Amino acid sequence: MAATEQKPRIFSGIQPTGRKTLGNYSGGFRQYAQTQETGDGFFCIVDLHSLSVEYDPAELRRSTLDLAALLFATGLDAERSTVFCQSHVTAHAEAAWLLSAVTSYGQLGRMTQFKEKAAAHEFVSAALFTYPVLMAGDILLYQTDFVPVGDDQRQHLELARDVAQRFNHRYGETFRVPEAIIPEIGGRIMDLQEPADKMSTTLSSEQGAVYIADPPDVIRKKFKTAVTDSEREIRYAPREKPGVSNLLEIMSVATGESIKALEQRFVGAGYGDLKDAVGESVVELLSPIRERFEALRADERELQRLLSVGAEKARRASEPTLDLMYDRMGFATSEAGRFFGAARPRGL
Numbered sequence: 391m392a393a394t395e396q397k398p399r400i401f402s403g404i405q406p407t408g409r410k411t412l413g414n415y416s417g418g419f420r421q422y423a424q425t426q427e428t429g430d431g432f433f434c435i436v437d438l439h440s441l442s443v444e445y446d447p448a449e450l451r452r453s454t455l456d457l458a459a460l461l462f463a464t465g466l467d468a469e470r471s472t473v474f475c476q477s478h479v480t481a482h483a484e485a486a487w488l489l490s491a492v493t494s495y496g497q498l499g500r501m502t503q504f505k506e507k508a509a510a511h512e513f514v515s516a517a518l519f520t521y522p523v524l525m526a527g528d529i530l531l532y533q534t535d536f537v538p539v540g541d542d543q544r545q546h547l548e549l550a551r552d553v554a555q556r557f558n559h560r561y562g563e564t565f566r567v568p569e570a571i572i573p574e575i576g577g578r579i580m581d582l583q584e585p586a587d588k589m590s591t592t593l594s595s596e597q598g599a600v601y602i603a604d605p606p607d608v609i610r611k612k613f614k615t616a617v618t619d620s621e622r623e624i625r626y627a628p629r630e631k632p633g634v635s636n637l638l639e640i641m642s643v644a645t646g647e648s649i650k651a652l653e654q655r656f657v658g659a660g661y662g663d664l665k666d667a668v669g670e671s672v673v674e675l676l677s678p679i680r681e682r683f684e685a686l687r688a689d690e691r692e693l694q695r696l697l698s699v700g701a702e703k704a705r706r707a708s709e710p711t712l713d714l715m716y717d718r719m720g721f722a723t724s725e726a727g728r729f730f731g732a733a734r735p736r737g738l
C-alpha cells in the first residue's frame with residue numbers, strides 16, 4: 391500500500407514514575423485518545439526513561455501497571471491502539487545506542503529539562519543526559535508522523551527531528567521526520583501555586599499540582615487556594631496574569647468551552663467564583679476517569695495480558711526499521727543473524 395493511503399502513525403511516550411497530574415492529562419492523555427480516532431496509535435510506557443533519576447524498583451513495577459490502567463481509563467482502546475512497555479521491546483535500547491552516534495553532545499547539554507533536573511538532583515546520571523536520544527529512538531523506530539505531547543517536550547522533539555535528518559543525510563533515507571502536536575490551549579498547564587512554572591510530576595509541591603487520583607474535596611481545596619493576582623478582572627493574558635489565565639485554560643480543557651466564552655461568562659464575577667467553577671469542572675472531568683482507573687487497576691492479570699499483546703505488535707512494527715538502521719550503518723550479518731531486505735519499514 392502506498393504511504394499516502396495509510397493512516398498517519400502516531401507515537402507518544404509517558405513515564406511510569408510519579409503521580410500523574412492534570413498537566414499530563416491536558417498535554418498527554420487527552421490528546422492520545424483524540425489522535426487515536428484518526429491515526430494508527432502507539433503509546434509507550436517509557437520505563438527505561440524512568441531510570442534517569444532515582445526511583446524505587448518495587449514501586450516501578452506497580453506504577454507501570456497503574457499507568458497502563460490510566461491510559462485505558464482515559465480513553466485508549468486496546469483494539470485500535472498499541473499500548474506497550476518500552477522495556478518489553480529491546481529495539482528501543484538498541485536504537486538509542488546507534489542514534490547516539492548522530493546526536494550532538496552540545497545539543498544534549500542545551501536541553502532545558504536536563505538542566506532543570508540536573509539542578510534538582512545531587513546525583514546526575516549519564517542517563518539523564520542521554521535521555522533525549524532514547525526518546526528520539528522511541529519515535530523514529532515507528533516511522534512516526536505525529537507525536538502528541540505537552541509544550542515542555544518541544545525541544546526534545548526538535549532534537550529527534552535533527553537526529554533523523556542527520557542519520558538520513560549520513561546513511562541514506564531511513565526515517566520519517568516526525569512532527570509534534572501540541573495543543574494550543576492546555577499545552578502547558580502551570581503550577582497552581584507558582585504560575586510561572588509548569589505543573590510538574592516531579593518538581594511541583596503537593597498544593598501546586600492537581601493529581602488525577604486526587605479525591606474531589608482535595609481538588610476543590612487546591613483550586614480555592616490557587617494563586618491569582620491583585621487585580622479583579624477575569625481575562626486571558628498569560629504574561630500579565632499567569633494565574634488567572636491558567637485557571638481559564640484549565641476550565642477550557644475540562645469543559646470544552648472556548649476561552650472567549652469563559653471570559654464572557656465571568657464578566658463582573660470575582661476570582662472566588664472563578665476558582666469554585668474551575669474546581670467543580672475539574673472534579674467532573676476527573677471523577678469518571680478515577681472510577682474507571684480503580685476498576686481497571688484491580689485486574690493485574692488482564693493488564694499484563696494487554697501489555698503483552700501491545701509488545702508483540704510494537705516488536706513487529708519496529709523490527710524492520712531497526713534492521714534497516716544496522717544495515718545502513720554497515721554492520722555485518724552473521725549467517726544466522728539479522729535478515730536484511732526481507733522486511734522494509736512502512737513507506738520505504
Ligand code: ATP
Binds near residue numbers: 416419579
Ligand atoms: P516531569 O514533570 O517530571 O518532567 P512529566 O510529567 O513531564 O515529568 P511524563 O509523565 O512522561 O513526564 O509526561 C507525559 C506527557 O505529559 C508529556 O507529553 C508531557 O509533555 C505532558 N505534560 C507534562 N506536564 C505537563 C503540563 N504541565 N501541561 C501540559 N502537558 C504536560
Ligand code: LTN
Binds near residue numbers: 403404439524539543
Ligand atoms: N520525554 C517525555 C516522555 C517520552 C516521550 C517519548 C514522549 C519518552 N519517549 C516519545 C513522546 C515520544 C517526557 O518527559 N514527558
